[in-house]
Amino acid sequence: MRRVLIADDSASNRELLRTMLSHEGWTVEEARDGLTAVEMATARPPELILLDIQMPGLNGYETLRRLRAVPALAGVAIYAVTASAMEGDEQRGLAAGFTGYLTKPLTRRLLLAALS
Amino acid sequence: MFGYTRQELIGQRIEILTPAAVRAGHEQKRLGYSAAPVTRSMGSGSYFQAVRKDGREFPVEIMLSPLQVGEAVHTAAVVRDVSERMNLLAAMQESEAQARLLFEECPLASWVEDPATGALLAVNREALRAFRVSREEFLALGVAGLAPLWEADYEVRSHDLPYLGRPARLLVVQDVSAQRRFQEAIEEARLRAEQASQAKSEFLASMSHELRSPLHTIIGFAELLADELEGPLNDKQKRFAAHIQRDSQHLLTLINDILDLSKIEAGRMELRVEEFTAREWIEEAVAMVRPQAEAKEIALDVQLERDLRLAGDRLRSKQVLLNLLTNAVKFTNAGGRVAVEGRSAGGFGTIGVVDTGVGVPPELRERIFEAFFQGLGAAGTGLGLAIARRLVERQGGRIWMEEAAGGGSRFVFTLPLAAAMARRSQPLVLALEDDPSALALLREYLEAEGMALVAAATVRESLVKALDLHPDVIVLDLYLPQGSGWDALAGLKKLEETRDIPVLVTSVAADESALERGAFASLTKPVARDLLVRTLRRALGREEE
Known part of the structure; x- marks a missing residue:
């Protein structure tokens, strides 16, 4: 089974993404903050990581920076899933090293299209 | 010098040469001198008035010395006319008085100080007024005592110059606090405007984020329900899920429109002007409304001048065209027709969207471009045309609505032609x-x-x-x-x-x-x-x- 790690402080969004992805055959792991996500991913590298940007503690960018510094995670796709959708936000995200930048509201169709 | 001949003077008393008013006193002093004659200047270097034969007085300096002639002691008096010297002195005094006056009345506070001792040597009226002290108080302060009194913001100029034969320093100071306050006020206003603009941007970004986050889960869960991923819904449940989906999508459009409008109003909408070919640009927009048009069996036509090329922000201009097309399809009855026309005229490309719909009453043809105008009763954000007008005008074009032949609407907007085309026209x-x-x-x-x-x-x-x-x-x-x-x-x-x-x-x-x-x-x-x-x-x- 393909494994995906979702980091988001909103329980409803975690459940939404979990439902969307589990129907597509993903095994979903969840972290409610960036630090936990880094620990979980380092302990057991997933194939895909979805990061919220505005999280308490480590934000998405800082979490990304730490994940990118873990050698075992080289080549893992890390997507931002965020409601920050102003002009320039996406360019900033891609420049920081996200594999892709997905803005909320995100429908199941858009998510599956982006990950395919 | 005195205007007498030798004969006239010899044998006269010396007092004939002195003004009448001092004659008696002179005689007294003369007798006193004869008693103990020494060589000295008369009156210890003072000037005396002498009188000419014609009665005119003039200033003299007199040197007296005893002169031994045999047994007798005479007095030799050497008299020098000092009129010229006195005139010179008067002129100097006058010039000094003028200099003093200029210094004293100078509208800039000024004083003279001795850089060696720190003593204050002279001060003018303006300085006394500025420091609110008397002349005596000021001079007694000294340079060190003066410093604490400098309350205002002064601009100081100093010149080294001799004063009464000593090296001294003239200080001329100007109160620039009003000027500085003015500059600070300008700077503060500029900063505040910048902060306000920055705050507005941050507010828009936060609002966007905070509205999108819950909308994301509403739209997402509604989609999951409607897709029946967690089990089948009955017809009523399906209808409810569809309502949630449609209305949350509407809310999203509204949020996006409000953000667009706010960005334009705040001057934060950046337009990327480029030259582009009208044909593909129009076809992309038409393709986006084709599903709705087909659902209502509305025919979609494009009538385009060959090689029409425009200059503007391609994406934002497409937003305008798409808005007009969406409206046209929405307001046209099933089986009707919507056409896009494009041609060049007067340096501009003119893009028209014509429909066979119900049209707009003449009195509302301007008002429909106002924000939140909902007079036509259709579900929309009421912001589309307001945004369209601002986007078109920002690019130097115009947008308006007129009646189409046959009673439908014709919405027209213009965009500048690409440079090569514009020059041709x-x-x-x-x-x-x-x-x-x-x-x-x-x-x-x-x-x-x-x-x-x-x-x-x-x-x-x-x-x-x-x-x-x-x-x-x-x-x-x-x-x-x-x-x-x-x-x-x-x-x-x-x-x-x-x-x-x-x-x-x-x-x-x-x-x-x-x-x-x-x-x-x-x-x-x-x-x-x-x-x-x-x-x-x-x-x-x-x-x-």
């Missing part, structure tokens, strides 16, 4: 003019001459449009309520991209200095049609010699 004139009637008149003149007009109402707008559209000629009204045409002229001549565009200035009073500042011509309002047209032709290099 008509010269483009940019006018900075805020008076609508003056503008209408100008438009009439220019259209008769086959020239196209773009208007700007503010200095800023004129600069933005000059940069974006690169017009062939610019006409500036020099005196506007907000900002001045002079600023526009200076800006245009400073920017490399616009420097070479000829600028005609018009004003109620002829002002030739505009020419020195780079204007092509300066015309006095009201400008006769003939003169204006000839000058414009000359600026375009079209004037027949």
Whole structure:
């Protein structure tokens, strides 16, 4: 089974993404903050990581920076899933090293299209 | 010297040479001197008044010395006329008094100090007024005592110069606190405006984020329900899920529209002007409304002038076209027809969206472009046309609605033609003019001459449009309520991209200095049609010699 790690402080969004992805055959792991996500991913590298940007503690960018510094995670796709959708936000995200930048509201169709 | 002959004087008493008023006193002193004669100047170096034969007095200096002649002791008196010296002295005193007066009455606080001792040597009235002390108090302070009194913000100039034979320093100080306060106020206002603009941007970003986050889960879960991923829904549940989906999508559109409008209003909407081919651009927009059109069996047509190319922000302009197309499909009954027309005229591309719908009553044809206008009763955000108008106008175009043949609507907007096309067609004139009637008149003149007009109402707008559209000629009204045409002229001549565009200035009073500042011509309002047209032709290099 393909494994995906979702980091988001909103329980409803975690459940939404979990439902969307589990129907597509993903095994979903969840972290409610960036630090936990880094620990979980380092302990057991997933194939895909979805990061919220505005999280308490480590934000998405800082979490990304730490994940990118873990050698075992080289080549893992890390997507931002965020409601920050102003002009320039996406360019900033891609420049920081996200594999892709997905803005909320995100429908199941858009998510599956982006990950395919 | 005294005006007497030798014979007249010999045998006279010496007192004949002194003014009558001092004669008696002189005789007394003379006797006193004879008693103990020594060589000295009379009266210890003072000046005396002597009197001539004609009665005129003059100042003298007298040297006395005893003269032994045999047994007798005489007194030899050497008398020097010091009139000239006295005149010189008076002149010096006068000049000194004048210098003193200038120093004393100088409107800048000034004083003289001794840099070696720190003593204050002289002070003028303004300094006493500024420091609120008396002259005696001031001079007693010394340089060290003065420093704590400097309350205001002073600009100090100092000059080293001799004063009463000693090296000294003249200080001239000017209270610049008012000036500085003024500068600080300007700087503060600028900073506040910048912070306000920054705060507005941050507010918009936060609002966008905070609204999107819950909307994301609402839309997402509604989709999961409607897709029946967690099990089948009955018909009523399906309908409910569809309501949630449609209305949450509407809310999302509304949020996006409000953000767009806010960004435009806050001057934060960046437009990326490029040249693009109209055909693909129109077809992309048409493709996006095709599903709705087909659902209502509405025919979609495109009628396009060959090789039409436009200059503008392709994406934002497509947003405008898509909005007009969406409205057209929405307001056209099933089986109707919606057409997009594109052609060039007067330096602009004209894009029309024509439908066979219900049309818009004449009295509402302007109001439909107002934000939140909902008078036509259709579900929409009521912001689409307001945004469209702002987007089109920001790009130098216009947008309006007219009745189509057969009763439907025809929405038209214009965008500047791509440079190569524009040159083939008509010269483009940019006018900075805020008076609508003056503008209408100008438009009439220019259209008769086959020239196209773009208007700007503010200095800023004129600069933005000059940069974006690169017009062939610019006409500036020099005196506007907000900002001045002079600023526009200076800006245009400073920017490399616009420097070479000829600028005609018009004003109620002829002002030739505009020419020195780079204007092509300066015309006095009201400008006769003939003169204006000839000058414009000359600026375009079209004037027949």
